Amino acid sequence: MKVSVEDLKRKEMTVSEDIPAADWDMDSFDVKFLNDLHIVCKFFLAYKEVVADAQVTVNRKIICSRCLGEVCQIVKQNFIKSYEIDKLDKFLDIDKDIREEILLNFPLKVLCSSKCKGLCPGCGANLNIEACKCRDK
Ligand SMILES: [Zn+2]
Numbered sequence: 001m002k003v004s005v006e007d008l009k010r011k012e013m014t015v016s017e018d019i020p021a022a023d024w025d026m027d028s029f030d031v032k033f034l035n036d037l038h039i040v041c042k043f044f045l046a047y048k049e050v051v052a053d054a055q056v057t058v059n060r061k062i063i064c065s066r067c068l069g070e071v072c073q074i075v076k077q078n079f080i081k082s083y084e085i086d087k088l089d090k091f092l093d094i095d096k097d098i099r100e101e102i103l104l105n106f107p108l109k110v111l112c113s114s115k116c117k118g119l120c121p122g123c124g125a126n127l128n129i130e131a132c133k134c135r136d137k
């Protein structure tokens with residue numbers, strides 16, 4: 001997402017953009033981003049800084065580290081960045097910062113739900129959907 005600094009000096013702007021997830025190459029083995037990354041950002045001037053107030057909506061498919069189930073999650077996040085106007089060229093491009101914020105928002109432990117019961121270490125049953133069969137043996 002790129003905005004003209006000249007335009008920003010004149011008026012506040014809200015810009016929205018959908019970016020194909022693959023363009024930003026953020027997938028890891030347990031998190032895949034699905035299309036599209038939806039970004040809405042309000043830009044305004046505050047003294048000598050341009051403030052970018054962004055809301056990012058991502059649709060991600062995770063592999064739960066407890067039960068190995070795949071789950072799709074829609075995650076919204078907000079963040080605010082500011083840029084010194086004197087240090088900007090003609091355009092302000094916030095893509096790199098948005099990408100970074102999305103990556104920082106990765107869950108440390110990927111779980112399908114905080115209540116996930118996981119797999120039984122004995123019989124391998126997915127305890128979210130079936131009962132443990134260890135006793136049957
Ligand atoms: Zn799970």
Ligand SMILES: [Zn+2]
Pocket residue numbers: 120121122123124125132133134135
């Ligand atoms: Zn079991």
